[in-house]
Amino acid sequence: MSGGISSLPLEQAVWAALEDVHDPEIPTVSVVDLGVVRRVQVAPGRIRVEILPTFVGCPAVDVMRAAVEERLSGFAADVEARVTFAEPWTSERITEQGRQRLRASGFGPPAPSTSEGVDPHLPVLPQATCPYCGSRNTTIENAFGPTLCRAIYHCAACRQPFEQFKTV
């Protein structure tokens, strides 16, 4: 590791380093932007990172977990990233910076969702804001897109199709 970060407390340095680990399916956002990192615990010679999968079946989770461990390998002898379901990952966990980065690369960020009490019998109507022109006059074309976390919309205002990071 470079000497520059050694002056930071280790935990802070770990969080900073995790900004370098990107979602392999949406490389413009980091695991920190996505809120995938739940917790970092540091002890002498030992780092534990808890990861919340965006979707249970997401194949990128394995890749992100390995990338987190590789990125942190210089920080301690014993580094482990673990998947946890201790709380559900929700799209509310995406940071403001993450939302800006999604918009900048043509993804609609998720709509605000209720964090509790989602009733599978009462599905919410999916809504998205166009990342190109900001219009809310959009319609869902497909609740399923090229990856598990993406849905496809069309903007009636600027007539662009776009993908949204699903609201979950």
Added chain:
Amino acid sequence: MSMPADRRVTRAAVAPDVPAFDVHGLEPPVREALGELLLTMADDEFVLGFWDSEWTGIAPMLEEDVAFSSLAQDEIGHARVLYEMLAQLTGGDADEIAFGRPADRYRHCRLLDHPRTDWAFSVARRWLYDNADAVRLSALASSSFQPLAQLVAKLRREEVYHLMHMDIWLRRLADGGDEPRARLEAALAQLLPDALTPFAALDGEPALLEAGILTAPMSELADRHLERSSAVLAGLGIRIAGATPGRGSGRDRERASDAFQWLWSEFTMVIRSEEEAVW
């Protein structure tokens, strides 16, 4: 059940293990009953996922090709975590449970034992299953077995999209003119006798109820599912003469159906030809 040691090592390096839980805190009868619950849920998701995947490349429109491929990935991903949880409970191996059994040892419900058939049939089956699954998951959201309750909280958020998608398709076919409507009604007539089989009684059900792992008897969940699904179908003016949802055993069969035997031969093709393959 033998497995090369290096295969386990390879898996451990890449697979997302489910969070560790205290197996020893569970009484043996409860552990066995929990194993049965996890296996039946996992097999349901696994088998449905592979039926979904049979539409990849040949769905009636490109959007549905994408959607059913995504649904398949979701369900097989859900099954994977449930198998991992079961493996931790029993000290087994998730790959071995998922792919290492003969076809007649799978415990998926009879609703999922039919062949893929046509588009209307796949829509009707998935709509019935997604509604049943929503009822089952809502009953497990407050399970006393925390690892399952936590996973279920996550699964419900994903399953919302499945249910929504199939609801749109059910209505589209019901209002889609003579042929779509006729095909949908024919599919429902064939499937309704098996509509409640996701709630077939489990051997370990009394132990699950007593331990608070399952918060309501399967028969009560079946009633909830029946009430809700019948109301939606009645709202669409669909009455299927002569078809009443049966209860039956639902998951036990002496021999795999021809349809499932074929599906099994497809999804075990790789593991049977390359023993060390990992998923």
